[in-house]
Amino acid sequence: MLALFAMTTMAAALASLPILIKQILESTFIDKDPSLMQTAVLAMIALFIIRGIASYLSIFTVNKATGKLGIDLRLDFFNKLLTLPVSQYSHLNKNNEINTLISNIHQITQTTPRYITIITQDSLAIIGLIICTLYLNxxxxxxxxxxxxxxxxxxxxxxxxxxxxxxxxxxxxxxxxxxxxxxxxxxxxxxxxxxxxxxxxxxxxxxxxxxxxxxxxxxxxxxxxxxxxxxxxxxxxxxxxxxxxxxxxxxLNLHEVGALISVVLLLILPIQRIAGLPKQLAHDQKIIETIFSFLDQASEHDTGIISIPHVSGKFVFEQVRFCSDIHATPILNHINFTIKPGEVTVFTGYTAEEKNALINLILHLQQPASGRILLDDHPLADIQLNNLHANIAMLTEDDYLLDEKIAGNIAYGTMRCANEAKITTAAHASHAMEFIRHMPEGLQTQIGKTDTTINKQQFRQLAIARALVKNAPILILDEIPTHEESNPGNLLSALEKLMQNRTTLIFNQHIPQLKKIDRIVVLENGCITESLKEPNNFQAKKEKQAISN
CATH class of the missing domain: 1.10.287 (Helix Hairpins)
Structure with missing residues (x-):
């Protein structure tokens, strides 16, 4: 309403200008009265001041409204992006569609104030000038x-x-x-x-x-x-x-002619802007269609009907086969094995594609083409996603900052309600407290944007602390540090604590030096070629093959 009032005031000020011009010309050339001319000039100055104030209010309120529109559009975009099926992400990254959509949203939020101004302010200005012209002659x-x-x-x-x-x-x-x-x-x-x-x-x-x-x-x-x-x-x-x-x-008198000419000159720009508006709208219509076409995509649908607050961690894979839209041949084929509760299983020999497919299937981010996966004897597809994900903790090689504060990186997402004592205990258990105590503000230290940075090992310690706070019965370790990395002692010790009494799935091309490994599963060409329960025999076999080669 404030923007409309400001635009109406601007239109009224513009429509009053020819009348003041007429008054100035009349007092100068006909009445020859300096006082009337001065009054008209002062009134014109006051008119410009009022118009300037109204212009400020109009620009400010319109841009504030469209700025909020931009925030809403970006939030809708982010929410849609976070709930899309996993299969859509490779397409978005490949075609650079995310950058294009963000650029389009920015462009729309920049051009919308101009369109509102043209439609409302210029229309009111034209109506005001028409009324002024009818008044003049x-x-x-x-x-x-x-x-x-x-x-x-x-x-x-x-x-x-x-x-x-x-x-x-x-x-x-x-x-x-x-x-x-x-x-x-x-x-x-x-x-x-x-x-x-x-x-x-x-x-x-x-x-x-x-x-x-x-x-x-x-x-x-x-x-x-x-x-x-x-x-x-x-x-x-x-x-x-x-x-x-x-x-x-x-x-016609001279002052009337001057006033009418000023009306004509003042009308030219508003009419030109309105006449060019359809062409500009036609150009931006394609951008708007692109944005809403993305927002109208179907989000990931939770098919789960079973609520399981806490699971024991038993996994059963029954002839699981997985294909992506890109590849004609299956990525995973006839995966058939069982993981018992509390068992530590190491997967090796895989390609990056096979590993990501298997992890996505376990997290129920993608569906198998055939076969099924059971968790505690329940089909994975029947378990509610929030229950499933609440029971799984995951550590990846490419950890990054999830929050600007150290405490926020440990107690992240659904764990925000964790108290400081729980966070501190997890930080001690992961050996992260060894570097946190030297930080300027301890757990509340801002990292990433300031000069306070952490190295890769410290990233992993924070990730272990986060998994300890979550305390999920199932743990997925994606490329954990091996014996070849520098100073892995504290990390492996923290991992041993984290793995206790949890069903642990380790994806690593090198067999880690852990105290407990119950089974080694070798993935080759999408199939399980070996499933061994004697890790030492597996390592000896690998060394023997290397010597023979």
């Missing part, structure tokens, strides 16, 4: 308004026609690029067969086609521009002639 006002509108529309249509891209020229340019690309791609064949001259002639003919298309466009421009100027000049000449006749016959 009812007989001549309609003619001036029609002529002004007609001249502006002719100019707008001329520019719109001339700026329209020529289809023939675009097709010829596209053809030229295509042939150039072919010539570059097959340069060896062209040179061997001596086809340079032929290719040059063929590309020259395409260039001539572009030249002829550009010349046709230039001829149209050469005719349209002078024609538009002549029509405009004739109309203006006719109006000036009619005004001169009205002045000679006494139907």
């Amino acid at each position: 009812q007989e001549f006002s309609l003619l001036l308004l029609l002529v002004t509108s007609f001249v502006v529309l002719v100019t707008q249509m001329t520019h719109s026609h001339l700026n329209r891209p020529d289809q023939e020229s675009l097709l010829a340019s596209k053809n030229l690029i295509q042939h150039l690309s072919q010539s570059i791609a097959h340069h060896r064949k062209i040179r061997i067969d001596g086809g340079q001259m032929y290719e040059s002639q063929r590309l020259g003919k395409i260039s001539e086609t572009i030249y002829h298309a550009e010349m046709q466009q230039a001829i149209v421009k050469a005719i349209a521009v002078p024609a538009g100027q002549i029509i405009t000049a004739l109309i203006l000449t006719a109006v000036i002639y009619m005004v001169a006749l009205q002045v000679i016959t006494g139907a």
